[in-house]
Amino acid sequence: MSTIKGRRSDATKEAILAAARELFASDGYERATIRAIAASAGIDPAMVMRYFENKEKLFAAAAEFDLRIPDLAGTPLDQIGARIAGHVLDRWDGDETLMALLRAAVTHQAAADRMLEIFATQLGPAVLAIAPDDAATRAGLIATQVLGLALTRYVLRLPPVTAMDRDAVVAWIGPTLQNYLTGPRPGVD
Amino acid sequence: MSTIKGRRSDATKEAILAAARELFASDGYERATIRAIAASAGIDPAMVMRYFENKEKLFAAAAEFDLRIPDLAGTPLDQIGARIAGHVLDRWDGDETLMALLRAAVTHQAAADRMLEIFATQLGPAVLAIAPDDAATRAGLIATQVLGLALTRYVLRLPPVTAMDRDAVVAWIGPTLQNYLTGPRPGVD
């Protein structure tokens, strides 16, 4: 066995993962059946079980995800909001994994936990580096707006939201994120 | 038959609806089974079919909903955002129908359509009355933030978001909604 070249099985394993991501993204956890995923990958359902023990673990493998929050060091402090807004759009358009995660998270506890973990370990620290005070709250607020945008634009496809082009979204959402990140803590008024 | 007093069946019909709302809200459309709903209502699954032809129509009946957007006429123009934020929290805490709708909308097309319709017919006109220009876009942005808040606070239960008390949520989210509603259209800058 040549461990140098990837084994042939790696190819179909990858095909299964791709099909799984696609169906989890479009149908959610329960409606994306193993049979449908296998059919979409052009193989037998039993193969899915061979490579990934069960559906739960298949999802876990398919939902592995990195937000790839950009290094914000070089960005002027007052443009970080817009930068994040643009990044969110790019990331969401280029990878269905996030959609699979969001769709599944709403009805499946394990997926919700994974989503929480991603925001806690990836968004949290990034916010902490910029706004050390109230970092958790500020990160939560950002999640609020970012996930709400994703939900209405990519899942529900609310017409006025899908109609906005990239620049408009950044121009509107950017300042909101900027405020959540670096704005004064409200309440004193 | 005395049409004056409600028939006895109306009671169980209402019990079914209540159980349906509860399970649709906590489990989503596919996981909320007719059998589980019937059991929770203390009756036979066949009764559900007798009163509501099928699962689809049961959901439609259970997801009947009114946002009850308050009359904003008496509210100072610059406090409308906070008013809406508070109203959203009240409405969400007091009625599981919204949660059922949101959870189901993510995986079920009919539910998504219903959600779109609710925002189009109830939120849209209210925004139009206040901000006639760009009303659709502004309503969409509001939906973005409101649904994002609901998603992270009530469905995903993101810790920093659930940790905020009512006043804090209103203080943070209110200005965002205010800006989406009455703020200047960005882009000139």
Added chain:
DNA sequence: CTGACATGTCAACAAGTGTTGGCCTACACT
């Protein structure tokens, strides 16, 4: 009491689910 009708229960169906074990095929190595 007798019947009619609303209200409810029971058992079963057909279809679809995740999952399993046995069997086949092709290729690498000696």
Added chain:
DNA sequence: AGTGTAGGCCAACACTTGTTGACATGTCAG
């Protein structure tokens, strides 16, 4: 050549789903 093994397919399992039709019970008018 033969043989071991990884990759793949098939048929079946136990179970759950929405849905249906036949049958039982209650309630009230005559």
